[in-house]
Amino acid sequence: MATLTHDTVVVSNRLRSGLLCAALSAAAFGLSGPLARGLMDAGWSPASVVIVRVLLGAVVLAPVAAVQLRGDWNLLRRNASLLAGYGLLAVASAQLAYFNAVAHMAVGVALLIEYTAPIAVVVWLWLRHSQKPGRATILGAILGVAGLILVLNLRSGAQTSWIGIAWAMGAMIGAAAYFILSAHAGDAVPGTVLATGGLLVGGFGILAAGLVGIVPLHATTAPVAFQGLTVDWWVPILALGVVTAAIAYVTGIAATRMLGSRLASFAALGEVLAAIVFSWMLLGQTPAPIQLLGGALILIGVVFVRLGEPADDQNAP
Structure with a gap:
């Protein structure tokens, strides 16, 4: 009986710690859009914001990744294609598209469009691997598409930024790549190593594209103005790199390992709420x-899509 009680307490503590990490990760990720919009309004290009954010995040995570790697540099060579794909698709493309989207539309709307990514994953698995979705998954996809139509608010009479919508859809594709590549078994690459490698590849990839003129690179040392608050340029830069990149990834990885991928993905939906709250506080944007x-329909749809997945998560408490 004592052993059973001890095990119950351990599982309860693990669940509590995992949910705390998931909430912290969601809040940190949700802060990235409003901070980036402030920098872009001050004269920064989206590519420049992404480069600084991901490379600074990689610098913060590098010591932890080195410890996890334990000198096994062959692991990186064996998984070079995975790291390259993760960096270019899941990091560079997703972040660049998302920041371009928030430059043309409200942060919350852009993020909600991006969060239709699980539906894209279902379609990909169906077409590529013949994994036919179940009823719950199909219902979730229908709810998600209906929610997307309402989020776009096309019949409101207000001007719709089709450029912003296109960028947000690009972010959705990048996020779908994130889910697919994160689930890739590969060669058992530790989570922080994968995140650090992806941030480095993504950051230097966008930097190279900027140096040859593919994407514009603009930065300024002008103060950054938010709603009722003006700060030096380095304040949002530091917050983007340390909080919304390094801390967000580390706590997200920890949450996934303590909760399992399915429960952690549910908890990650808090990022949308965090982004809406931060957008209201810093930018005055209210959907x-x-x-x-x-x-709400999109998030409910994502929940149904998750519930329709095979219950093969062995790490859930």
Whole structure:
């Protein structure tokens, strides 16, 4: 009986710690859009913001990754294609598209569009691997598409940024690549090593594209203005690199390992709420009621999509 009680306490503590890490990760990721929008309004290009964010995050995570690697540099060579794909698709493309989207539309709306990524993953697995979705998954996809239509609010009479929508859809594709590549078994690459390698590849990839003129690179030392607050340029830069990159990835990885991928993915939906709150606080952006309804449908749809997945997560407490 004592052993059973001890095991129950351990599982309860693990669940509590995992949910705390997941909440911290969601809040940290949700802060990235508003901070990036402030920098872009001050004269920074989206590519420059992404480069600084991911490379600074990689510098912070590098010591932890080196410890996890334990001198096994062959592990990196054996998984070079995975690291390259993760860096270019899941990091560079997703972040660059998302920051370009928030430059043309509200942060919360852009993130809600990006969060239709699990539906894209279902379609990909169906077409590529003939994994036919179940009823719950199909219902979730229908709810997600309906929510997306409401989020776009096309019949409101307000001007719709089709450029922003296109960028947000690009971010959705990048996020779908993140889910697919993160689930790749590869050669058992530790989570922090994968994150650090991906951040480095993504950051230097966008930097190279900027140096040859593919994407514009602009930066300024002008103060950054938020709603009722003006700060030096380095304050949001430091927060983007340390908080929204390094801390967000580390706590997200920890949450996944303590909760299992399915429960952690549910908890990660808090990023949308965090982004909406931070956008309201820092930018004064508030979604219309019909967009909030659409966002709720998207999140409910994602939950159904997750519930429709095979229950093969062996790490769940």
